[in-house]
Each structure stands twice: as C-alpha cells, then as structure tokens.
Amino acid sequence: MRRILFALVLLISGSVLAQTTVSGTVVDQNNEPVPGANVVVVGVAEGAVADFDGNFTLTSTLNPPFQIKVSSVGFDEATVQITKNNQVVNVTINESSTLLDEIVISASRTPERLFESPVSVERFGLREIKNTTAESFYGGLQNLKGVDINTNSLTFQSVNTRGFATFANNRFLQLVDGMDNTAPGLNFVLGNLVGMSELDVQSVEILPGASSALYGAGAFNGILFMRSKNPFDFQGISAYAKTGITSQEAAGDNQYYDVGIRAAHAFSDKVAVKANFSFLQGEDWHANNYTDLNNPGADRSNPGYDGLNVYGDEVSTTLNFDELAGLPSGTVGSAFVTRTGYEERDLANYNAQSVKSDFALHYRPWGNDFEIILNSRIGRGTTIYQGANRYSVAGFKMQQHKIELKNDNFFLRGYIVSENSGDAYDTRFAAININRRWKRDAPNPNNPNEPSWFGDYAGTYIRTFLGLVQGQGLSREDASVQAHAAARAAADTGRLIPGTPEFQNAFNSVVTDGDLTTGAKFIDNTKFRHVNGNYNLAHLINDWADIQVGGSFREYELSSNGTIFTDYDGPITYNEFGAYAQLQKKFADDRLKLTLSGRYDKNEFFDGFLSPRAGISATLGENRNHNIRASIQQGFRNPTTQDLFIGLNAGRAILVGSAPDNLDRDVRTFSVSDRGQEDFGQPATVEVVGRAAYENSYTASSAQAFALSRDVSDLQVANPDIIKPEEITAVELGYRTQLGKFTIDLSGYYNSYKNFIANVNTVVPFYGEAGDGGLSAIALANEDFQVYQAYTNSDVNINSWGATAGVDTKIFGNFDLGVNYTYADLDFDKASNPDFRTNFNTPKHKVKASFGNTELFKNFGFGINYRWSDSFFWEASFADGDVPAYTVLDAQINYTVPSIKSIFKVGGSNILGEEYYTAFGSGNIGSIFFVSWTINP
Template identity: 40%
Template sequence: MSKTFTKAIFTCLLLCITAVVVHAQTVTISGAVTDKATKEPIPGVGITVKGTTIATATNMSGKYAFVVKQTGPFIIVISYVGYTSIEKEITGNIANLDFEIETAVVLGQEVVISASRTPERILESPVSVERMGPAVLKELSAPSFYDALNNMKGVEISTQSLTFKSVNTRGFNSNGNNRFNQYVDGMDNQAPGLNFAVGNIIGVSDLDLDNVELLPGASSALYGAGGINGTMLMTSKSPFDYPGASFSYKSGINHLNDNNTGNQQYNQLDVRLAKSWNNKFAIKGTFSFLQAKDWQADNYSNFDRVSRTFKPGDRASDPNYDGINVYGDEINANILTVSRQLQAGFQSQSPAGFAGMTALINAFPNYNLDQYVATITAPGSPFGGLAPAIPYLGIVKGVKNNTISNQDVSRTGYNEVNLVDYNTKSLKTSGSLHYRFTPTIEGIAQLNWGTGTSVYTGSDRYSLRNFSIGQYKLELKGQDFFVRGYTTQERSGDSYISSILGSFINEAYRPSQGPATNPTSGWYAQYALAYSTALLKGGSDAQAHAAARSVADQGRLMPGTPQFDAVKENIMNNTISSGKGAKFNDKTNLYHYEGMYNFSNALDNVVELQVGGSYRIYQLRSGGTIFDDLNDKIDINEYGAFAQIAKKMFADKFKLAVSGRYDKSSNFDGRFTPRVSGVYTVAPDNNIRVSFQTGYRNPTTQNQYIDLSVAGGVQRLIGGIPSMLNKYNLLTTNVPYTDVSYRAFLGSVAAGAPNPALLQKYNFDPRGVRPESVQAYEVGYKGLLGSRFLVDAYAYYNSYKDFITAVEVYQQNKDNTFSKFGAPVNATGKVTSYGGALGLDYLIGGYNLSGNVSYNKLGDLPADYINDFNTPEVRYNLGLGNKEIIKNFGFNVNYRWQDKFYWNSSFAAGNVPSFSTIDAQVNLKIPSVKSMLKLGGSNILNKYYFTSYGNPAVGALYYIGFTFNP
C-alpha cells in the first residue's frame, strides 16, 4: 500500500476521532407543506439548508422533520418541481412550520445524491446525471420505468426478451452489460454468477419506486469496481414518508400481426403496503407479478461461426447451414473426411472385400449403382462375395475418383421456439422493517426476492426458467453516515442452454458418431453412405445431399410429439456437468459490507469530506455447470476504501472536488482510481462543469473461472487467468493457433492441398487477463435560461487501457483434430471513444416539451481488438406532455429514433437497422378515490425492431391500467 494512501487513511481516522468529540448545537425543525390552491399535502417536497448538503423531504402526508447540527440563523429552501421555491430564515428550534407553495414553471431544482454521494441540486452536479423523480414516474408513457430509461439522454437498452433488458451508456453495449452498475437501495443488483444486472428481476416495482438517478460514464472513484460506463441508483419509497396501501393492475396485449403467435395477453399486478407508528417504527411489503408471452427470436440467417460472417443459403440449399436462432446445427463434420474414415474402416475389417470392390470398380469404371449391383448379384458372378459390401460401393468409388465433395455438413437443428420457454413470468417481492433510534438515525432490515422465467442472450441463448435472486440487507444510517451489509443469493432454478439442448436431442435419436462396434450407425456415417450412393446412382451433388439428409434424419424427433417432449424434458432436467444434460446448477452467492461517513457537518461545512470502505466476497458454486468448480469451491475477495473532499471558493462561484479510491481483488494487483471535478457558476442557475475521472473493472467471475461448453459443444469458453489457461495446456505445453491462420489452413484443406505451415501460434500473456481501466474526460453545461428553458449539454472522451475483449483459438489434438476455445484477453493497445449529448426542456403553458440527442463514436482500435462498440452514432428522443390538459386529464408522448449500426457479440454479429418508435399514454386522475386510470402503449405503431443482433424483434404493447393511491 502506498505511503500517500496510508497518510490519507490516517488523516481520515484523525478526523473521525475529532468528529466524535465535537459537540455542535442542534436545531430541530418540523412542519408540513401543502398546495396553496387545493390545500392538499404534497409528498416529496425538498427542504434544504441553503449552502449545505443538509436536506430532507416531506412524507406522504406532506409532513417533514429534521435536525440541523449548527446554530442559527440559517436559511432553509423549500422546493418542488413545478412549484415556486420558498426561502425561510431559521433562528432556533421550531415546530409546526408550515408552508403553502404555488404552482409555477420551474426546472432543474431536483436534488440528487449519486453524483457526489451527498445531496446537491442537479444543476450543481459535478458530472452528468439523469433523474426520474416521483412526478415523472407517475406520468410515464412506457409500460414500466425500466422501459422508460430509453428516454434519458445518452441511454440505450439491449432487449433480449420481454423482461430481460440491459442498460448502457457511452458505447460498448452488450447483451449482459458488465460495464454498467445497478444499485437498489444501496445494494449491487448484479447476479454474482453473471456479474451484471438481470434487468429488473429483483429491482424495485413501479409502485414502490421513489426515484432513479443515472450517472453516464466512469464512477469507480466513488462506487468501486465496475460501472466503467455508468451507474444507476434506484431508491424505493420509505414507509415513513409513504405509508398506506397502494395497488396497480395493468392488462394489455402484444404480438399484434405476429405470425409466430398471434395476439397474446399481458397482465401485471403490483401491491404495496406500508405502516408507521409514532415516527419510530415502520414496516413495508410489496408484491409484483407479471405474466405474458415473450417475444420470439426467429432470425434464421445462415451464419459462419468460424469466420463470423454470413453466407448464402438455407437448410435446403446449404448442407452446412447454421441458423442464428436454430440450435443443434452448430455440430458439423467434413463429408469427405467421414467418407475416408468409413473406407479405412471397411478396408481394415474386410481386406478381401475392399480388394474385390477395387477390382470391380477398375473393371467397370463407368458403371452406375444399378449396374454394379446387377453384376454382383448375377448368377455365378466372380464378384458375388461382395453382396454384403454393396453399401460401401459409393464410398470406395467416390474416394477413388475424387467425386465426393470436400464439404462440411451440419446436423439438422431445431428452431428456438421449439426449445426455449416463452411463457414469461416475473414475481418480485420485498419487505423491510425500519426503526428510528433518533429523528436522524434509522435501522433497516430488508429483503428483496425475485423469480421468473425469461430468455437471456450471452454466448448462447439461455432459457432462464424459475431463475431466482434474493437480496438480504441490514443497514444503520444517519444524516451523515451509513453502515450496511447484504448478501445476494443467485439460484439458476431450471435454467438451461438452448444449443446444448438441441444437440443432445439430436444425439438422443441418432449419435453423430456411431460406437466402435457399429460405426456405420452414426448420423454422419449414414449421411456419407447415402450421399455417395446417391452420387453413384447418377444424382447431382445437391440431390445427393438432399437424399443423404433424408436418410440420416430418419427417426428424427419432431417437435410436438410425445417422444420429442420426453427426451427434451430429460435433457432439461440433467445438469451440464453430468455429460447428458443442458441444465445449470448455479448457487453462487455474494456478500458485501460497506460504510461511509460524511464529516461536512462536523466541520461546519468549511469543506465537504467523506470517507468510506467496502469488503466483498464472491462464492462461486455452480457444480461445474458454469465455472471450474466441480471439485473445488472458488471464493474471490475484494476490498476497497475511498475519500472525497470538496470546497467552494471564489465567493462560492466555484466548487472543486477531489476523490480517490483504492481497490484490491484476490487475483489482481490493487489499483487507485482518482477523480477531479470542478463546477463554476457563471450566472445564477447556470453552471459549467469539468471533470477527469478514472474507472476500472475487474475481469468478471466468468472472465476468471468459466469452463463451459457452448454452441452445442463446438466451442469451450474458459477463464483467462493463468490457472485456467494451464488447465487446457494453452500457455506452454500445447500452444493453440489463431483463428485467422486456422481458417487459412481450412482453405488449403478444401483445395485438396493441406498446408500446416499456414497455422500460426497464438501466445497468451502469461499473466492472464487483467483489469480494464478508463480515463474519462468530460466538460458540460447545465443551466436555466429564464424559468422555462433548461439546457444540459456535455462532451466526453474516453481512453481505455487493457480493454477486455475475447479471442478464439484452435488447439490441435493428438488425432490431428482441432478443439476450439474462447477466452478473455486484454487488447494490447488503447481503445478510445468520444461523443456528447444535448438535452432541452421547455415549459409553455402547462405543456412540457423535451428533447435530447446523443452522439457516440469509436476512436482508435488496436489490431487485436474485435470491435464490439455496439452503439449507434446518433440517437434522439422527443417528448411532449401535460399533467392536466383539462381538469384531472393528462397525457405524455415520447418519440425515439436511433441510427443503424453493426452489432458484434460472442453469440452473433450483424447489422441492426435504424428504427423509430413511439410510446404514449393518457391518464385520468380520480381524486375522490385517490386513483388514476391510464391507457397507453409502447411502440404504438407496431413497427417491429430489434436492438441487438440475434435477439427477438419487439412489437407493440398496448395496456390499460388502474392505480389506487399512486
């Protein structure tokens, strides 16, 4: 550990001791806030001590109470979006300090916490931050707040299924995004075995969500490893601030004009119950259940997984067809190689028969099959002994005359719809107990648990069935500190890999390779014999391949039959590690402990100072179905600490903040990530911000320890740390070859002149895969022009070092076959990206007109980096809404467009066309019963689109919803 870091820790500890002995006079303030016109209480109103970070908010009854640790006089500010702010001087303790606030057109007054881990106005944030507050959440046009994240500036979502979506900012999007952190009430929302958030499976329900804050860009200096491209914080409603009962029911339809399914029903129920007693004890419980038919992936394009390019043809025209959303057809073999093996076996088992057949062919070189058979079976024929060997005639003659094509042939696969469970379900529940030891110190015990059935795209398409994650937290927090510990428990349930399922169904009715006692019973042997026989009958090559597949596929298990279902069920219920199943057995856990103290109040806000630390344990427990943990338990330990100091200067016009964090993981060296930011107030409510941030992420648990066969057994994914590379002798004993040179070698084989000299070795770094880091530079402006026009703009430049990418290599086996491996590696040079965004909000009358545009561009690339920027250069959003166009009636419309781009992932690669979509809703508020009726839809024009290649196309979802006590 560096001397500088040691000194910083010592200083922080000294300040902690100082803070304990400092006694500051406290002032207690309480009261209520109501709407001046309606006299109704307003929840969520911000009350802030001017010039400090001390803040609170009104509860569901419009009441507030908080303690200020400083002497009067000072000024408090009462602010709420859409209302005129009020300032009030406080000289001492005061109760029943009530305020009536008037409706006004005010923007940019929201208070955010995520940017600096301390409350501040969003206008004064030192970095870019996006926010959805309670007022916005009630008026969303999208079916859920998670879908509505797309409307935020610079945010994009990859949709793998109806309930599984990955959020991203600033490029390098992926199906499972491990460069973006997601927190729920302070808990890292990732599935620890996957290392990324599984959409909103265990997130907050819409009914219980208080606010969402999203930080585009690096945030490791405050939040630790991960979040190299962004961090999102979701905060649920406190039972103290939002007591009572609420429920929401939403019903709708999707799959309109979908030839795969026809119209399907969508239903969702949310319930929330909260109760508090004497502002000391409170309890909350939530329940959410969604049921629908999922979007179906039906991309049957012919994909070459070796060269990762498309090729013409379909199953009828290409013997080696490999459909993107077809599984089991990843397995292939060269028909010429199989024919030669069959001939060699025949010659070995029957030397006399082989000699006789060769003599027959030499004697009658131009005969077809019927003529040969007639000659063999003629009475007294000298070739009569060859009758049992007639099936080998085509093979022997074809190999001898070089008429068998040097063609790879794939097995007949099964469409995804026949293998994956599209009966989407999502059940989320949460509960919490709250106790206030003092008005500012609160203890919380909380659980979040979710389960469901969905589909996720990784290196394969994974059917997540009865997948569940539980999070359990204990926390003690105050106005200036928090200490929390939580665990995340991931359970794979009945989840399985679709390509392994498809391949094993094929193997169940006819193995690809027959046993040594009966080699001709294998699928490829049957294919080769039938193919060569068809050629000998005089058929064309295409006709021969069609005839051969028909013969080899005899007895094939057909979807919808009891035989198919029985075999499928058996494979789904056996684990991958058993060697006869496709099922995961993941029981990976995460344990996390952290704390933070804010010394700002103890230092009378002369400076803002925060320190914190964390400790984390990953327990990988997949039973050998994901990780290399069949015989050994794998634990990964991580710990870190951070400090941040900020100071206003130059008559409070400029605020400088400096922060840094040190982190260490079991398998990697420790690292320090600093951040420096400055905010300059050029005019009231107009600020320019500049920041330099660093971020990093450790290789994921899978990057380190995965050991998984995918693509129907064609490829094995392995971790990139030295122990995993050594397990397969890839570092020294049997160094593999590059994929480019392997393809060149295959070309020489296809030309009939194999040239092993074309094979070039790939040398892994002996250190293995290492953490990835980024240096991020940003400049931005956020300001109010008048009270009705808000402008937010930023530009950024990112430079990545040791960028984690992937490599595919081919290792030669003793029998001269090749095994394909995929492993994570670090790109040797720098990867750069840059871009910017502009957001505008304009209030005119009661209408809110908004729009934003984002630009993201990939810069420099190392030669060994596979481009997976996976982000459109340009995307924009337009919005128009009015909370009350007439009495109690409001609406909201959002239009989104994004440019075309090329998607590259370990599953598939291809062009994602540009698309546009419209979400809209109209709502009727019914104050007499505290309810809202909403009619809306996403993608209301029903223009099907997809966000990432190989994933399903998304159509319209229309719904009607009723919410009580929103």
C-alpha cells in the same frame, strides 16, 4: 454473517441527537399536493421527502434560525425561514420549466443540486414515473438522454451508457438502496427482473461514465441508482393493476398483466415497516431469425446450414465422400454438413414472468435521524437471456438481505446477494443433446453397425449421387443438390418431432441434466457478501468543506457444480476491498465548486489500483443561471467471476477463464481423427487443458485462412496473455443553463482504455506445438483441433468519445417539450486486430423527443415519446450482425381522481407496430398496449 454483524457493531458511530423538528405540507399554485418534493436544510446534508399528500417531517441537528429549501422537478424552488422547534410550515411552489434545481445524491454521495453536479446525471422521479409512456418505470428510462436500453426479453432490459453494451453488461452498475443488484454468478444485472416494485421507487438516478473513484470496480461505464420510499415518509397502502396485450408477428397477440401492492406504516417516531409485492406475466418476444450464419442469403437446402435462431445445427463436420467410400479423389467429392437443428420456439420457455417481494424494518432508537434498517428482497423470474448461447432462465431466484445503520452523516451496511438458477437451461445444448439421444453424431468405432447421423448421411449421399450421375446422366451440380436432400431425409428418418411425446420425454430429460455433454441444465448457487460504509466529516469541521471517507469489502463464493465454473471439486472463493476519500469545497461566493476524490482497490489476484478524480464547476451569470463543469478521472474494472473461473463448452467454443488457478482446472477429452491415428501415430483420444488456449494456440482468423489455402505461412500463433484489470481515463466537459423557459444541458466525453478486457477465439491443435510449422498444422488440416474463447486484454489503443445535448421547454402555455441527441463513436482498428472483439454495440446517432401536458385540463394529462436510433453492428459471443435503424413511438393518457387517490392510465409502447430489435439474434420487439389503475402512488 456473524462476522458482518460484529463489524457493524464495532463501527457504529455515535449519532448527534436532533435538536429541531419541522413539519408541513408542500402544494402547488392550485393548492394540490406535490408528492415527492425534496425538503433540505440549507448548508447541511439533511432533508426529507414529501409523501403522496405533500406532507413531510424533517429533523435537523441545527438550532434555529436556519433555512429550508423545497424543490421538485418542474417547480420553482422555495426557501422558508425556520425560527423555532416544532414549527409547522405550508409551502407553495410554482410550476416552472426548470429541471435543474432537483436534488441528486449519486454524483458526490451527498445531496446537491443537479445544476451544480460535477458530472452528468440523469434523474427519473415520482413525476416521471406517473407520466411515463412505457409499460413500466424501468422501460421509461430509455427516454433519458445518453441512455440505451437493450431489450433481451419482455422481463429483461439492460441499461447502458456510453457504449460497450452487451446483455451480460458487467461494465454498468445498478444499486438498489445501496445494494449491488448484480447477479453474482452471471456478473450482470438482469434489468428489473428481480429488482424494485414501481410503487416503492422514490427516485432513479443514472450517472453516465466512469465513477470508480467513489464506487469502485463495478462503476466503470455508468451507474443506475434506485432509492426506495422510506416508510416513515411514505405511509399507507398503495396498489396498481395493469393489463393489456403484447403484439408481435411471430407470437401473435397475448395477454399481459402486472399487479403490485405496497403497505407501509410508522407505529411511532421510532418504528416503521413496509412490504412490497408485485407480479408480472406475459408472452415473451419470440426469436425467429433463420439467417444462415455460414452462408447469409442461402436457404435451408444448404447442407451446411446454421440458422441464427436454430440450435443443434452447430454440430458439423466435413465429409470426404471419396475417402469414406474408398473411391479415387474427385469421384464424389466432399461437403461441409451440419445436423438438422430445432427452432428456438420448440425449445425455449416464452412464459415471461417476474415476481418481486421485499420487507423492511426501520428503527430510530432515539426518534431522530439515526436509523437501523433490516431489509430483505427476494425475486423470482422467467426470462430469455442471450449470452454465448440463448438461455431459458426459468424460475431464476435472487435474494438480497441487508442490515444498515445510518444518519445524515454516515452509513454502514452489510448485505449478502445470492442467486439460484432454478430450472435454467441452454437452448443450444438442449437441441444438441436431444438429437444425440435419438441418434449419435458419428459412427461408433466399437460398434460399426450402430446408426449414426453423419454415417447415414454419407452413405445415402454417395449411393444417390453415383446413381444420378452414372445411372441417369445428371450433371454433378444437379445430382449434388438432390443427393444432399435425400441424404438429409434418410439421416433424419425417425427424428424426434416437437409436439410428440417422444420429443417431450427427451426434452424433459435433457433440461434436467446438468452435464452439458448429455444435458442442458445450469446449476448456479453463487453468492457474494459485501460490507461498505461512508462518513461525511463536514459537521465536525463546521462545514468548512464536505469531506467524506469510506470503504468496502466483498467476498465471492462461486458454486455451480462445475456447470459454469470449474468448481467441480467445491465452491471457489476470493475477495477484494477498497477505501476512498473525497473533498468538495465551494469558493468565490459559492460560484466555484472543486471536487477531489481518490480510491484504492485491491483484488487478491491483482495489484492494487488507485482511482483519482478531479472536477470543477463554475456558476456564472448575474442570475446564476449558467454552469460549466469539467472533470477528469481514472477508473478500472476487475475481471468478472466468469473472466476468471468459467469453464463452459458453449458449442461454438469452449470458454475458459484465465485466473492462474483456473488454467489447469479445465481438462477435457477429445477424439482424434482416423487419419491422425493411422497416418501420424496419434492416440485415439487426447486430453487438453484450458492452459493450451493461452499457451498453445493459433488465432481463429489465421486458422480459417489456412483451411482455405493450406499454406502454413497463413497460421499465426495466438497465445494470449492472461487477463488483468482494465483501465480507463475519462474526461468530461459540460454546460447547463436556464434561459427563460428553456433548460439546456450539454456534455461531451473522451474515454481512453488501457488493457481493454475482451474475448479472443483461439484454435488449439490436438497434437504438435503452435508455430512448429509441421505437426500442429497437420492437426488443423485433419480437423483435430478445438476452438476456445480466451479472456485477455488488448495491447492496442481503444478510445471512445461522444456527446449529448438536451433542451426542455414549455410551449403553447403549459405543454412540455423535450428534445435530446446523443452521439457515440469508437476508435479501434478492427482490420489490424480481426480476432479482438470490443463489443461496442452502440448506435452512432440517437434522437429522442417528448411532448405532453400533465394538466391538459383538470386532472387529465398525456404524454408522447419518440425515439430514433441509427443502425449499428452488434458484436457478441452469440452472433455478430447488423441492427437496422428503428423508430419507436410511445404514448399515454392519464386521469387523476384525487377523491380516491387514484390515477388511471391508457398507454402503449411502439404503438406504430414497426417491429425492431436492439441486438442481433434476439426476438423482434413488438407493441404493448395497456390500461392501469394506481391507488395512492
């Protein structure tokens, strides 16, 4: 940290002392304050934001005369002439239907009108937060066009744009006041679980698509920017309280509550502080899909039953009853059998919780726009995370600590992000190891008299089957059904039953054990350190153009004690850096705007990568109410920490990252079958290193074909390449216009991917060499193999494209109506690449609509949101399956009491109660009904 502070001191730029101060109030046509209105100086990147009472103070480096523009979503823009220092102005802006004059920052790292942005931008500000129909501002983002939210948990929602969505969404970046909100070890954002308090949100901007040219490797598929309220501009004490119920068929009706408080005060024009605290708690969505993954449509009488939300039944084997009993082949036969598992409700912590706190000190040493910010954010949460397995993330903690120096022309920040997994555990391994603590899976060769589950099953099945067929004359089919039922009952005798002290003792022991061969606990204290800066040179060149330069440096420190990464011998560190430049220039009476950007990034494991972007927008029409935009850019995505260094047995497969240093770090010991030992002279155990997944493996699909045919020619060698960065070329066209009361925004994109990062399952034989046509095939026939999940790149073409169309207007005088449509599609030949997983996970068609009135009558408003999503196929490491189409209706009414600066709201999400899910394997999403009281929002 001292190195970061030293670098900050060295890089501090001299600030230009402000020359002019302007203050005032922004009101609407009814003389009501307009909180959150943007006030900007025309021609330069200087501005301020109105507080709850519409008051603002702005400082500028310009000498009068100059102009300021005042705007807010849903209001016409107003321009005011400033003629002297310390001028006080009262500005009235009239409500209108335009949404395009709002100022955004994300698209170009500088303030600009949404209308003139070179790329698509979606914005969610103070007015939208007030009127959202969702239970939280974060949930309200799902009503924006082109935006998907996959609900993993009550407290964990994952935002995505333009396809390739998973809960571990490492293609989408989320920034909170410029800090990357990605959990360092998990490599993805946990929604707003440990993010920002609703009271402190000034604005949210979503930038769909690749933005690597300005934001680097993480900005591959989109960025979500959250900006907090500055304590100089937003002072006082704010608070909210929400309560209600969550309603789900599986979980019933349960209390839900969410409270928060914000305090901010400027002690002078130099020092201001703020603090936030929020607490949310409710019952999580229960997952109870018991579909048999091995035989969809079958019930639990299937001896090989493997339920979707049942864990522990992944432990399986093929029992050759004739061989075990020494009988002639065909006497009894064989069967694929799984152990009896536990349902998720017996294993998971459904007490969803989120606790967020932050503190910030803002110091303006000269009382102007130069500001030093010290900010700390600490979050703690309990949630369910669906990755390779379903994880109960209990007491997860994440901290962010930042020092930032900035003025209107530059920023320089250094921060650290660290996570602590708390009491997180894997529900699948909890079930597996609870079973094993009671009774081992297979017979103990050193103690044949020790009970084993599969041994007990086989012995009972053989005796029962022979008795029913030979003694009672039953058909083999009927005898088999009864014998399997008897065998499972015998093998399960004495099994630990949920709710009993014996089960609870075993459960407590397993979830506190960090060795996944005997326990289920995850240990993760990973962190990263980041320094980045940006300087806008426009004021140095008399605003001839807007030229920005910047750069960043990041160092990762992986620390999981060998439970996630292969860091069993100590933390693993590596780093990456980048630098960029951008030029924006207006021509032809400011009707044409050209944007050129370029960035160079280097990760220590890979060659450097250049990300260029070019964009142009043209403002047309006599009233300048039409804008056409086009852009093309290249982007990239570095492999994540897990892509590189994971070493995790996930039950169905062993996950092994492909960093050069990692291939030999993952070493595991496996038992060889009796047949392999006796007939083929193999040792009792073998050691397999992770490298074998990449250098001595078959494709999973060909191994499955071989298991059925026993034809060696069906086997195909896999041996995937080790991973390298993924690349994208993205083209976007768009059109925005204001036609009377109608605001229209259209966009279309085409993305072409190279070296697409994804996972492939490979099968490693315990003996022989893949492709030898002999011994390795025998190993597979003897079930002497292990399935691995390898991290690699596709050598086939993967393309995606899509479009969005949105129309907003006013009808019946003062009623707001908005409708938008999103289309997304993928071009990938799955039939020719059955082992490659793109995880596109996106509906082809989505329709959203909103209707409401913020002033139906004085101080009373309402809103309704409708969403329809097409069915789609969900593909992920946990499970693959169909997600049916669904329709959701949310609604709210609100009443404002200006005398006590309060807003009262009654609302509900999914008020029709039609349960749905956005990912295969997650819990059904029910309804949330709530009432809230917000003071001084």
